[in-house]
Amino acid sequence: DQQVKQNSPSLSVQEGRISILNCDYTNSMFDYFLWYKKYPAEGPTFLISISSIKDKNEDGRFTVFLNKSAKHLSLHIVPSQPGDSAVYFCAASAEGSNYKLTFGKGTLLTVNP
């Protein structure tokens, strides 16, 4: 049973426009959510996170929104740049899980110049 779902395997946007990556989860015990970015042949790197006590967290061009009632979060990238082209993974953890992260399958973002 997939607890963290990224339903869009890929997304293509034009440089300068907004990229919106979506993530849904089923486990109501999740209380901390993260986004990671991964380039080919490299390990994922942490991008931004949000606690379940918040509904928005912003860091420069990146903003994560959390809708707990819908069990949905999204990552907004504005403006999108070609260097943002990568696979983006949504991840979640639950208190008491030894801080084990459960990852989605990832979304490949392509930003076209």
Next chain:
Amino acid sequence: DVKVTQSSRYLVKRTGEKVFLECVQDMDHENMFWYRQDPGLGLRLIYFSYDVKMKEKGDIPEGYSVSREKKERFSLILESASTNQTSMYLCASSLAGYSGYTFGSGTRLTVV
């Protein structure tokens, strides 16, 4: 910066070989993890450890074992490599009480 180092970037092994993947972190993190990444399947947890000599199975532990004799080192062992273990293997570490991971660069293992 926290550094997580995986001993090999690329590895080619034969079916039936015993394979060791090594991971070392230099920031005194309590938690260490092994994931594999496959196209269309995302990151799947193989094993993790939250203390020296402690280990817990993840979602796909079959065919693997781990060893954590020292806090900074977490080894993944493929007891008898098979072609379906061809994958990208990623090691990660984190502080106790903090959910964010730092990943290594990964080991691309091919079993022929």
